[in-house]
Amino acid sequence: MEKKVIGKGIRLNKGESALDAMKKRVPHWIHDTKKDEHYINGVVYLPGCTCSECGFHSSREKDVCPHCGKSMHSLKGIY
Numbered sequence: 278m279e280k281k282v283i284g285k286g287i288r289l290n291k292g293e294s295a296l297d298a299m300k301k302r303v304p305h306w307i308h309d310t311k312k313d314e315h316y317i318n319g320v321v322y323l324p325g326c327t328c329s330e331c332g333f334h335s336s337r338e339k340d341v342c343p344h345c346g347k348s349m350h351s352l353k354g355i356y
């Protein structure tokens with residue numbers, strides 16, 4: 278079985294990308310998506326998003342989650 282190791286201590290499970298692994302470790306907004314076959318990925322990202330920590334739903338991204346107070350990391354640019 279092949280295992281990739283990136284940097285120190287970050288192990289990737291099978292089928293998990295480096296981004297997936299990082300997403301699990303930092304609080305971030307999970308954007309709502311809508312299926313749309315006209316888009317390359319088949320989904321459209323909507324402005325609404327959910328806190329990865331507490332599940333709070335916000336109508337747009339905020340620097341800090343209003344519910345759990347965690348500083349949110351923007352994962353923009355590495356999508």
Ligand SMILES: [Zn+2]
Nearest residue numbers: 328331342345
């Ligand atoms: Zn939260």
